[in-house]
Amino acid sequence: xxxxxxxxxxxxxxxxxxxxxxxxxxxxxxxxxxxxxxxxxxxxxxxxxxxxxxxxxxxxxxxxxxxxxxxxxxxxxxxxxxxxxxxxxxxxxxxxxxxxxxxxxxxxxxxxxxxxxxxxxxxxxxxxxxxxxxxxxxxxxxxxxxxxxxxxxxxxxxxxxxxxxxxxxxxxxxxxxxxxxxxxxxxxxxxxxxxxxxxxxxxxxxxxxxxxxxxxxxxxxxxxxxxxxxxxxxxxxxxxxxxxxxxxxxxxxxxxxxxxxxxxxxxxxxxxxxxxxxxxxxxxxxxxxxxxxxxxxxxxxxxxxxxxxxxxxxxxxxxxxxxxxxxxxxxxxxxxxxxxxxxxxxxxxxxxxxxxxxxxxxxxxxxxxxxxxxxxxxxxxxxxxxxxxxxxx
Amino acid sequence: xxxxxxxxxxxxxxxxxxxxxxxxxxxxxxxxxxxxxxxxxxxxxxxxxxxxxxxxxxxxxxxxxxxxxxxxxxxxxxxxxxxxxxxxxxxxxxxxxxxxxxxxxxxxxxxxxxxxxxxxxxxxxxxxxxxxxxxxxxxxxxxxxxxxxxxxxxxxxxxxxxxxxxxxxxxxxxxxxxxxxxxxxxxxxxxxxxxxxxxxxxxxxxxxxxxxxxxxxxxxxxxxxxxxxxxxxxxxxxxxxxxxxxxxxxxxxxxxxxxxxxxxxxxxxxxxxxxxxxxxxxxxxxxxxxxxxxxxxxxxxxxxxxxxxxxxxxxxxxxxxxxxxxxxxxxxxxxxxxxxxxxxxxxxxxxxxxxxxxxxxxxxxxxxxxxxxxxxxxxxxxxxxxxxxxxxx
Numbered sequence: 001x002x003x004x005x006x007x008x009x010x011x012x013x014x015x016x017x018x019x020x021x022x023x024x025x026x027x028x029x030x031x032x033x034x035x036x037x038x039x040x041x042x043x044x045x046x047x048x049x050x051x052x053x054x055x056x057x058x059x060x061x062x063x064x065x066x067x068x069x070x071x072x073x074x075x076x077x078x079x080x081x082x083x084x085x086x087x088x089x090x091x092x093x094x095x096x097x098x099x100x101x102x103x104x105x106x107x108x109x110x111x112x113x114x115x116x117x118x119x120x121x122x123x124x125x126x127x128x129x130x131x132x133x134x135x136x137x138x139x140x141x142x143x144x145x146x147x148x149x150x151x152x153x154x155x156x157x158x159x160x161x162x163x164x165x166x167x168x169x170x171x172x173x174x175x176x177x178x179x180x181x182x183x184x185x186x187x188x189x190x191x192x193x194x195x196x197x198x199x200x201x202x203x204x205x206x207x208x209x210x211x212x213x214x215x216x217x218x219x220x221x222x223x224x225x226x227x228x229x230x231x232x233x234x235x236x237x238x239x240x241x242x243x244x245x246x247x248x249x250x251x252x253x254x255x256x257x258x259x260x261x262x263x264x265x266x267x268x269x270x271x272x273x274x275x276x277x278x279x280x281x282x283x284x285x286x287x288x289x290x291x292x293x294x295x296x297x298x299x300x301x302x303x304x305x306x307x308x309x310x311x312x313x314x315x316x317x318x319x320x321x322x323x324x325x326x327x328x329x330x331x332x333x334x335x336x337x338x339x340x341x342x343x344x345x346x347x348x349x350x351x352x353x354x355x356x357x358x359x360x361x362x363x364x365x366x367x368x369x370x371x372x373x374x375x376x377x378x379x380x381x382x383x384x385x386x387x388x389x390x391x392x393x
Numbered sequence: 394x395x396x397x398x399x400x401x402x403x404x405x406x407x408x409x410x411x412x413x414x415x416x417x418x419x420x421x422x423x424x425x426x427x428x429x430x431x432x433x434x435x436x437x438x439x440x441x442x443x444x445x446x447x448x449x450x451x452x453x454x455x456x457x458x459x460x461x462x463x464x465x466x467x468x469x470x471x472x473x474x475x476x477x478x479x480x481x482x483x484x485x486x487x488x489x490x491x492x493x494x495x496x497x498x499x500x501x502x503x504x505x506x507x508x509x510x511x512x513x514x515x516x517x518x519x520x521x522x523x524x525x526x527x528x529x530x531x532x533x534x535x536x537x538x539x540x541x542x543x544x545x546x547x548x549x550x551x552x553x554x555x556x557x558x559x560x561x562x563x564x565x566x567x568x569x570x571x572x573x574x575x576x577x578x579x580x581x582x583x584x585x586x587x588x589x590x591x592x593x594x595x596x597x598x599x600x601x602x603x604x605x606x607x608x609x610x611x612x613x614x615x616x617x618x619x620x621x622x623x624x625x626x627x628x629x630x631x632x633x634x635x636x637x638x639x640x641x642x643x644x645x646x647x648x649x650x651x652x653x654x655x656x657x658x659x660x661x662x663x664x665x666x667x668x669x670x671x672x673x674x675x676x677x678x679x680x681x682x683x684x685x686x687x688x689x690x691x692x693x694x695x696x697x698x699x700x701x702x703x704x705x706x707x708x709x710x711x712x713x714x715x716x717x718x719x720x721x722x723x724x725x726x727x728x729x730x731x732x733x734x735x736x737x738x739x740x741x742x743x744x745x746x747x748x749x750x751x752x753x754x755x756x757x758x759x760x761x762x763x764x765x766x767x768x769x770x771x772x773x774x775x776x777x778x779x780x781x782x783x784x785x786x
Contacts, residue, residue: 002504005653008660037446046668047440053430055638096489096640100662111395112505112527128660134505134527245448245666247489260398267401267521269493269662273638275439276666 008128012356016340020350027380028350030340032123032174032324033244034370038279039290042241045282049275058271060262062094062250066277069284070094070250074235077206077215078222091227091252093261094277096269098204098236098249103129104264105200105232105251106166110135114165117197119156121149121327121357121364123174126202130168138164141360142178147310147328148318149176153184160188162195170202172209172218175327175357175366177320179209182219189224189231198230204249207240207291209322210299216292218322228254239324239370240291241283248272248280298324301369301377308381309367314393326367327354331393336362347387349380401521405749409733413743420773421743423733425516425567425717426637427763431672432683435634438675442668451664453655455487455643459670462677463487463643467628470599470608471615484620484645486654487670489662491597491629491642496522497657498593498625498644499559503528507558510590512549514542514720514750514757516567519595523561531557534753535571540703540721541711542569546577553581555588563595565602565611568720568750568759570713572602575612582617582624591623597642600633600684602715603692609685611715621647632717632763633684634676641665641673691717694762694770701774702760707786719760720747724786729755740780742773 013030020026037043061067067089075086095101102125110116112134118127120139130137140159142149160167167188171180180188192199201221209218225231236249253261265271283290306319306326314331332339336353343349343365354364371377406423413419454460460482468479488494495518503509505527511520513532523530533552535542553560560581564573573581585592594614602611618624629642646654658664676683699712699719707724725732729746736742736758747757764770 001501001650001653004504005501005657008653008656010652010656011659031450033450038448043443043448047443050436050440055431055436055636057424057426057637096662099660103661107525108394108398111397125660128656132500132657132660243448244450245664245668247662247664247666257394259403260394260401263401263403263521264398264525266404267492267518267525268496269489269640271638271640273640273669275638 004131004134008131009124011124012337013352015337016344016350016353019341020344023348025348026344026350027348027376027383029368029371029380030350030352032368034242034372036242036372038242038246041286042243042279042283046275046279049278054274054278056274058274058277060265060271062272063274063277064089066094066281067092069281073284073287074222074252077217078220081222081225082227085227087222087252088227090258091255093251093253093265094272095249095251095265096272097247098234098238099125100247100269101234101249101251102126102200102202104261104268105234106130106133107264108257108260109166109198115163116166116168117159117164118168119151119170121175121354121361122170124356126168126170130166139358141358142176144316144329146318147316149178149327151178151184153187157187157191160191160195160197164195164197166198166200167192168200172205172322174205174323175325175352175354177323177325177327179218179322182223185219185221185224189221189229192230196230198232201231201233203233204236204239205323208295208298208324210302211321222252230254237280237283240294242290242294243279243283246276246279248276298370301371301374302326304374305367305369305377305381308378312385312388324368324370326369327364328367329364332388332391336364340365343384343387347383349383349387397524397527401524402517404517405730406745408730409737409743409746412734412737416741418741419737419743420741420769420776422761422764422773423743423745425761427635427765429635429765431635431639434679435636435672435676439668439672442671447667447671449667451667451670453658453664455665456667456670457482459487459674460485462674466677466680467615467645470610471613474615474618475620478620480615480645481620483651484648486644486646486658487665488642488644488658489665490640491627491631492518493640493662494627494642494644495519495593495595497654497661498627499523499526500657501650501653502559502591508556509559509561510552510557511561512544512563514568514747514754515563517749519561519563523559532751534751535569537709537722539711540709542571542720544571544577546580550580550584553584553588553590557588557590559591559593560585561593565598565715567598567716568718568745568747570716570718570720572611572715575616578612578614578617582614582622585623589623591625594624594626596626597629597632598716601688601691601717603695604714615645623647630673630676633687635683635687636672636676639669639672641669691763694764694767695719697767698760698762698770698774701771705778705781717761717763719762720757721760722757725781725784729757733758736777736780740776742776742780
């Protein structure tokens with residue numbers, strides 16, 4: 001087997017979850033997933049499709065009707081894109097989940113030995129994909145400041161040189177909740193145009209944004225870019241439509257990449273199932289019935305959890321603007337992974353360890369606040385508080 | 394973008410299909426897919442799962458119950474495997490289709506620059522995946538003899554040296570219908586043990602086998618191998634269960650690969666949807682109600698089509714032992730792709746061009762005989778006959 005694969009880190013999040021196996025009393029906030037079932041009408045669209053016998057291969061790029069719907073939806077969110085021209089359907093590919101979209105983009109762009117710059121802490125899948133393709137990874141770390149992880153823009157731009165093939169950036173960010181500002185996106189894009197660097201923007205959390213905004217979404221690279229920019233933007237149905245288990249995502253790419261993307265989809269998964277795509281169409285057509293409610297509830301979760309955590313003595317945490325995570329530093333020295341395992345065993349509290357996302361985030365913990373029942377969050381804080389009292393700094 | 398990706402060949406099959414766009418009168422036999430909908434009870438299992446709210450992330454490797462069912466099913470087919478120990482569930486990974494399983498195996502095994510040997514003609518996805526991963530491809534061609542493509546075993550063994558990282562072999566073969574014999578599998582395995590070469594065996598057509606056999610399937614590398622052999626065997630629900638559009642497959646690997654495979658699945662698609670896996674469980678549990686009927690019908694299709702084609706003057710074709718394709722050479726000179734397009738336009742007949750599968754198969758055509766209505770096959774032959782009369786050799 002390849003050493004590049006053997007050397008890929010095992011998921012530290014899963015290691016913590018494994019520590020909870022056999023314990024039914026653990027309050028689990030470790031995975032990035034709501035505990036709410038997909039809405040009925042979305043499931044019904046898939047059921048109808050199955051009943052109609054839609055069980056055959058589909059076009060590699062997705063159902064034309066879904067691609068058009070996604071293009072329209074993205075254009076409504078980002079009317080400034082391409083000098084107001086918006087997103088055209090031939091630049092949209094439907095994928096088997098957001099992670100699959102990211103992998104396809106990395107396959108298209110990263111040759112063995114290519115330099116890839118990634119902003120960390122970040123969901124480990126993003127950096128693993130570049131390593132699978134034989135890329136050389138260089139990371140630029142956000143810096144914690146009063147509990148908020150912030151970007152040193154100059155340091156990032158200095159790290160991106162003409163030898164940098166790809167910049168991988170996820171904002172709103174998992175795990176930190178950090179978001180990019182439009183002027184930062186403009187500066188990064190202008191710099192990458194000069195260096196010839198591609199940008200892979202994981203914007204799957206764009207709708208999970210709690211600051212005031214014109215189109216109810218986080219600032220996007222799409223707002224600043226043209227169709228021809230070396231930019232791939234990745235999205236997913238998982239978070240905004242409560243569809244994690246469906247494995248349905250999409251990406252937006254320059255028109256010249258479309259032909260190659262069709263080939264890559266053929267060689268990776270061939271297509272997303274038609275009945276899953278029908279569910280995506282239903283979700284998109286009735287997005288107003290789902291996403292605003294989901295986002296409002298997540299905001300309520302955030303606003304319930306974060307102040308309670310901030311009130312714990314010595315804990316570092318700023319209110320996140322986007323995403324569905326509270327990322328905080330405990331006033332306890334030690335390895336995040338070890339602490340997360342102890343929290344499972346000693347307090348029945350399941351959190352993700354910061355060092356799952358970057359070595360520099362050791363000491364931090366990620367709490368997914370996507371909880372249908374907000375009381376679960378309160379109960380979790382009680383457990384953390386009790387544990388901290390028994391384990392003072 | 395990577396030149397390795399830009400250089401990947403576009404599908405010549407799709408090019409032919411595109412030539413038929415807008416024509417409703419084309420009899421299409423170009424894709425490798427039955428025209429029969431997935432059986433009701435399989436669809437119902439997915440519907441029940443959706444109704445029960447199974448819309449969350451699943452384990453990377455698949456539902457334990459499905460993995461156990463697959464291990465049992467493979468052991469029943471291949472009781473000799475691992476000296477009679479059979480296949481254990483921890484060696485099974487559930488994947489997002491057979492093509493996804495193949496891609497995962499290639500990601501695990503092929504480093505940039507690694508030499509990969511493939512037996513051709515073959516489904517182009519198999520060789521494309523190695524190129525995506527930066528492998529160096531070397532092909533060993535089957536040789537046509539009286540209309541049957543046959544293996545020169547000595548030539549294949551000579552091509553596999555200690556520098557060969559991976560042998561890719563698909564039998565029963567798409568497109569030729571060629572199958573491997575047990576003594577050939579033994580010889581290849583013994584040779585690869587000496588050279589340290591991995592074998593990636595695409596055996597998705599194993600149940601579509603029409604020669605007498607003890608376990609109603611084609612000879613498999615599993616029959617000859619142990620758990621520890623450098624062997625990955627890939628399977629799919631697509632053909633045996635009429636589930637092409639579901640994108641559900643599996644692979645069997647040595648136990649030492651299981652941990653890495655879990656990581657690769659996480660970084661590629663994360664998991665197959667639970668409701669799709671429930672359909673797979675239903676298919677497996679009631680396989681006797683589907684697969685024997687599908688295979689008997691495919692045999693009837695083959696036995697109807699092949700003699701009629703053989704009766705056409707000058708056409709070269711042997712009866713295939715396995716698979717769902719008639720692969721034949723027309724008594725007409727010229728490029729397969731051009732001929733396939735002319736057949737669409739001039740005869741309303743949709744076939745796949747041989748040079749989609751290997752340059753040496755130029756002049757040949759692939760006819761997928763998986764047709765619910767056997768009369769369609771007769772009508773197709775009539776159209777071919779009429780076209781040949783107008784276009785004599």
